[in-house]
Each structure stands twice: as C-alpha cells, then as structure tokens.
C-alpha cells in the first residue's frame with residue numbers, strides 16, 4: 001500500500017465515523033488511570049496522543065493534570081469534534097499520521113495510542129518516531145486488544161461474534177507489538193491488562209456502529225446481534241466487561 005492509499009483509506013473511514021465517535025466513545029477509567037500514573041503525568045509533562053480521534057483521553061489528561069497536550073490524527077472531522085469540546089481548550093490538535101511525527105527530537109514525556117495500532121500500516125516506523133520524539137526516560141504506551149480480549153470483550157464479542165475473526169485478522173498480535181516496541185529500542189517493556197466491569201443500559205453505540213468492526217461484519221450479522229442485545233436490555237441493564245492490553249516501553253535515560 002502506498003502512502004497516498006493509506007491516507008485516503010484512513011480519511012474516508014474515520015471522517016465518516018466522527019459524529020458517532022464523539023457521541024458514543026467513552027474513556028475506559030482503568031486505562032486513563034494507568035496512563036496518568038505509570039506515565040507519571042503532571043503539570044510539567046508534555047504528552048502526545050497519536051490517533052487521538054475526538055480526543056476523549058487527551059481532554060481528560062489535560063483537565064486532570066494541566067500537562068501540555070498534543071493530539072495527532074489524520075481525520076479532519078475527528079479533530080473538528082475534538083476542537084469543538086470546550087474542555088479541550090489549550091490542547092494542540094494536529095493533522096498527521098503515526099509514521100511521521102512532525103515534532104522536534106526529545107520533546108515528549110509520554111507518547112501513546114488507544115485503539116489505533118491496527119490502523120497503522122508502518123508500525124515499526126511509528127515506534128521509531130516515538131523513540132525519537134521522547135525525552136530520555138520518557139514512555140511509550142500502546143493500548144489495544146490482545147487475541148484473548150478480541151474473543152472475550154462484552155458485548156462486542158458475545159453479541160456480535162462475527163467481529164472476532166474480523167478483529168483477529170486486522171489487529172497486530174501481542175507478540176508482534178512487543179517485538180516492534182523492543183526493535184525500536186525501548187527498554188523496561190511491560191504488558192498489563194486493564195479490566196473494567198460496567199453496566200450497559202443503552203445499545204445506542206451498537207445501533208450507531210460506533211465500533212469500527214461493526215462496519216466490517218455483514219449487515220445481517222449486525223442486525224442479529226443488535227436484536228439480541230436490545231431484547232436482553234428489555235429485561236434490565238447488562239453487566240459487561242471492557243478489557244484493554246497496555247504495552248509500556250521506556251526510552252533509556
């Protein structure tokens with residue numbers, strides 16, 4: 001795939017999803033907590049989110065810590081949604097791709113992605129760029145789905161089981177991500193799983209396909225899953241579990 005093809009693909013897809021993402025995607029509290037604590041973010045920190053989308057995580061990090069925050073995304077409509085959020089005042093929202101981080105060397109304390117690694121065509125280049133723009137001692141974090149998570153996430157995997165094969169095919173494996181993080185020169189690499197039990201009251205995010213794999217299964221499978229989810233929610237809220245794999249690496253001091 002050429003750079004131009006990659007640009008066109010990402011822009012088309014994610015500009016189309018921007019309204020649904022702004023309305024339905026929420027931060028995962030344990031992921032946010034780990035970014036803040038393990039990332040050691042405070043008012044002196046400089047933070048970059050690559051593939052920031054509508055800016056859920058970065059807005060919260062900025063509000064909680066007053067760190068200097070930069071959000072990068074190739075989809076202009078995602079960035080417009082982020083800019084429209086008054087809580088996000090002061091954050092720099094910039095258009096760009098993971099493979100070229102247009103920032104000076106050693107600028108950031110934390111560079112992270114959430115739900116983006118499977119969209120990056122040149123992942124090793126991204127990790128090398130992250131290494132370049134991090135200060136010595138700075139950290140990189142990749143928040144994504146492992147193979148186990150893809151098969152167990154509720155209600156996505158349980159109500160829309162067709163997403164499992166789709167996601168296993170498009171996500172990098174945990175092993176690949178660990179290898180690429182190490183190949184870029186990061187040290188002290190650790191992986192952890194963030195788990196978040198929550199009650200689901202409303203199927204609107206699934207009805208509006210606010211999760212990209214719902215666009216990749218056939219229409220009949222999506223309708224079947226949605227009908228089952230809506231029927232079960234008639235009997236009351238559902239206890240669900242969100243899981244994320246977090247892979248941390250550090251630039252040697």
Ligand SMILES: C[S@@+](CC[C@H](N)C(=O)[O-])C[C@H]1O[C@@H](n2cnc3c(N)ncnc32)[C@H](O)[C@@H]1O
Pocket residue numbers: 010014025050051052053054055056057072073074075078096097098099113114115116119120121212
């Ligand atoms: C699933 S969304 C995640 C958004 C945000 N991180 C969140 O968790 O809400 C994926 C985002 O990655 C962006 N993206 C796609 N390809 C990219 C690339 N090559 N480099 C950087 N971002 C990319 C999309 O535009 C989209 O906003």
